[in-house]
Amino acid sequence: MQMESIDNVHSNAQEYVHWFRNSAPYINAHRNKTFVLMFGGEAVHNANFKNIIHDIALMHSLGIRLILVHGARPQISENLKEKSIQSPFHNNRRITTRESLASVMSAVGSIRLQIEALLSMGLANSPMYGARIDVVSGNLVTAKPYGIRDGVDFQLTGEVRSVDTDAIQRHLDNHNIVLLGPSGYSTTGEVFNLLAEEVAMKTAIDLQADKLIFLGSQQGIIDEFSKLMREITPHQLDQHIAKYQDSNFEIALHLQYAKEASLQGVHRVHLISYDHDGALIEELFTRDGHGTMVTDAHYEEVRTATIDDVGGLINLLRPLEEEGILVYRSRERIENEIDHFAVIERDGMILACAALYPIPASQDEMKSAELACVAVHPSYRKSNRGSQILHYLEEKAKSMGIEQLFILTTRTAHWFLEQGFIEATVDDLPEARQALYNFQRNSLVCKKLIS
Template identity: 50%
Template sequence: MALQNAFVSWFRNSSPYIHAHRNKTFVISFGGEAVLAADFDHHVHDFALLNSLGIRLVLVHGIRPHIDQRLNTLNHPVLFHNNLRITDTLALQCAKEAAGLVRVEIEALLSMGLANSPMAGYELKVASGNFVTAKPIGVIDGIDYCHTGEVRRVDSAAIHQQLEQNTIVVISPIGYSPSGEIFNLSGEQVATEVAIALKAEKLILLTEKSCSNPSSGEPIKQMTADEAHKLLQQYPDMAELIRLPIKAAIHGCQAGINRVHLIDRTQDGALLLELFTHDGIGTLISSTPFEELRTATLNDIGGILELIKPLEQQGILAKRSREKIEMEINDYIIIERDGLIIGCTALHANPHEQFGAIACLAVHADYQGAARGQRLFDYACLTAKKLKLQTLFVLSTQTTHWFIERGFVLSDVNNLPEPLKKLYNPQRNSKVLYKTVE
């Protein structure tokens, strides 16, 4: 029974993300190492699942290890400079062979009737093509990169045409010039430029290791693009396996992609956990803060009601109607985390009589213990100070000591200002506390 309840709870919690992701465009990048891995079919099943949920999917694969293997077989040197391949004529031939081989393998795995898989019997359409126009990198610091190129233009209209037909688009890190030349490209760069050109909702980079703080080893759950840039500056010796994806994420955010996800592809199901759970499992790099404290709007009423309902049922908060919250919505302060309201409070101010009341302080059970309640409280106090209020009141049944620890003093109902005294509910028998605004 516990297992059934856990499944039902998970499914209900994932439903907002299923709705939010439908008809959105995601660009997913993964290296050639992922293709060579024994569990690559698991990723393919997850790609197919995303497609079945209505997500418009573009897959950009890498081929670096395939080229290296082929060059080693031919006893030809593998040449790199600044972590960028020098693609001579033989290396280009190997790149073309590798791109064709990997693309065909991915298309085969995505084909109809994935037997004995979660997507058995589901028909998938896959397309690829010369969507990327490239130009040569040329000579940098005296090094001729030969046939190594960079993205010049992405045919976004042609890709969108395929996506509108519910087709998964597979793009190789190979580009073509108008004169017919072929160039070997960086998979991360191709994925980023494709996501920018498509104005994708998400760029997802499946990495070879998790993104962690180099000094503490602690996983990094989220960063803004500015914070990610500072991290690279602070740790210039960070491993290229994660440095390159972070640089790609920063570029993507700066070019208008709101959300870039770095996910360790070695963790089974990591893609689904990142996209369909509240906290995810990877690293989110965003153009704006992932968690935001702000004044509420009318669009937040549903989220506020959902947040406070359990606390009302427990008698911790007084019951509030939708109409009452709507009338007082400008008094509410919320913490929003990736579209989910996880905290709220209200400051009902009476500037004429120079007092205010803090009410409806609530934090979602899954997000308690990280000082979010304190953040809401501090913001309300700061607002009271800006409004030049002299006294703050609180009516509380079960959180009295929390407010006492923050400078409030117990008082009596008779000491309440008349407007608050009229609203006092004797049946709740709430404790009255007050504090001078400092």
Template identity: 50%
Template sequence: MTDPTQVQDHSRARDPFVDWVRQATPYIHAHRGRTFVICFGGEAVADPGFAHLIHDIALLHGLGVRVILVHGARPQIEARLRERHSELRYVNGLRITDGTALACVKEAAGVVRVEIEALLSMGLADSPMAGVRIPVVSGNFVTARPIGVLDGVDYRQTGVVRRVDRQSLMQRLDAGAVVLMPPLGYSPTGEVFNLSAADVARSAAIALKADKLIFLTEEPGVRDAAGALVSNVLSGEVESLLAAPPGPAPHEAAGRPVGFTEDLAQALRAGADACIHGVQRVHLIDRHRDGALLRELYTRDGSGTLITGQSYEGLRPARAEDVTGVLELLRPLEERGVLVRRSRERLESEIDRFFLMERDGLVIACAALYPYPDQGMGELASVAVHADYRGGRRGDKLLEHIQTIARTRGLRRLFVLTTQTAHWFQERGFVPAPRESLPPEKQVLYNERRNSLVFINDLGA
């Protein structure tokens, strides 16, 4: 007789390729017909691996994504200026575009355009582009105006986006073309303006109500002090993140906090603004990682930093009216001794320490942060995900959110007391610590009978 368990094991022999296709399929369906604005710098164009990136973008087009490419051209512009024994001048972080610089911008934009068009026109039988025909269009889609004179400095032909011709862009996308947008804009006076690619991408994404705005960055995404990727940032947190960057000794340099390059800061700001104006998701992806774009879009985990306007499933600070919902979530865990019991009165007075996730009016996850500013510490408490909603990394999202909030409040370490969840915290960078490392007022309250283990997480802030 056949052993049924053996039959089952055999049928589940894993084929990584088949697994991958199965994992990607929901994303392929979800992204088809969606509009993605993808922005990269001129550095990406100059990279020998640029063809791989463009071919990945061609693959997106093949999978039915409506693609708008926005490119920068700084290295190409600077190279041309050097040939003319000139250079870009910056005042207060803003470049001044004089006549020579503008001539170089136009040349560089033209050359980059031709290179991208050539790569998107490839069709060699043994290349990923075999049998593909992708129309590419460019044009006067962006109306710009000069930045003007600021503090007595005339920025000449450096401009900002005034509006984007949505209708023309839509027509080109509807016709199946990839739209290519250089960092240039035109004014009703017939002038040409040098723009930042991030500004063009942000404005195009907003005008098109794009589903995604993607920045392929020179930096490996937004990293915390330990070098770990910050996978989710809320648009409302971006400014505080830029003002208080992660790192052991934040200090100011050239008027900007150390920790973020100007390009990354620009992408974060443009991304946050796009979110505020209705773009659902903004991704910051390290363009140096081969295939990072595909991984971000077609796998569960992604590989970059996601900026969202709305909290993850309504992740938000708790309010007085949430007390009952939070109690309902915590009670079963308190009864099992996983969490310390909190009375309704105590929860009412401490509800402003809680953050929660909500789905259809039900509180499905929560966590609390109790700051001890004198010690630069914060207690992470009451981490809980409703039993029906586990397995969706909601615990990780809550933890990341609390870590971000703690950093923005200037805290350097988080501690947690736990009896049954030690490994979950350890797997997320918490390390065992003696009771004496707790803030003194917390040591006094330590419950000997409960005998909780203490773990500390260095926030590097």
């Protein structure tokens, strides 16, 4: 029993080491990048909020420049209910009367103090122990009246006029976390009640932030088959905005502002859940992520190849075949096998490709497939397009019930090892593939479990 316990501890430690090693590229990629993180008052109420604060502190310690934007809708509603003050909504936007403004500001100020207090925790045995985090806020958002819409005067409800990006950058340069709320100030000294989602979106655009992250009530965007959509383009969001408009206005707002931010230069917008412990860490430091990512790369997509791509595939593959890196494939063979190929296309040009070939398996063999023809245009080899198309085919393989992938390569083994493959031998190949192995090429064999 003692030996079994030690083995379990060792196994858990090995899993942690494996995860930590795989997270290293993300840690390096995110260092000194600017992220805008938005969460509503519902998230602050949630039991998981302290864990979110701990993860925010961890992100800060890893060198990520953070702007936090909080909402306060439920807290404002509670304050108004206690004082029996009516504050109606029109088109899902609160009409902020002068009578209600004090309750609005009280809720906003209370949340700001709560967040600052949580980020100041330094108790021994807590994830915040030894952390020194300075949080700054202030009159960093200038607002203007939302005005009269559809004949309705929104009074002290406003919209963002400008964000003081210079001041925010100085605070970030001083290693501070910047905290913004759903309020802004006019040049005449008035206070306006704003949408926190709009504050986050405008801030991310004006700062040209590397990421805008919305923490919402669900994991991300769910498609018609109740499956999580891992990635979506801004132009695909319209149908989902319409779907959530009546059922979940919070999500609809996130999608609306995610689209606008993505189209205006914020290259990655993430939609994740505030209720899931570790959602931020999963989304930012693991390959599969946690929620849905909105990317502006709508002019460039990974997709299954069609017969129209044959010419582009030949142009991409021929130089590598001539160098002996890839096995020669005739035009006829590529045409016959076109359904096996995936491509990344941009403005009519094939930038990358790869092919997935299922391998016949005997009854006692794992379901396997071979990855072949992995190629990236020379001008784009420093990008992540090779990893992108590899991930696409891994997901396709999983959907087909494939349990392990093999690659045979003469020169690029190190790249595949970096993608999670391990060295293998010809004997590890399924029998059907062993029979076709070309000993004259003497290709190295690598494999990867994906089940």
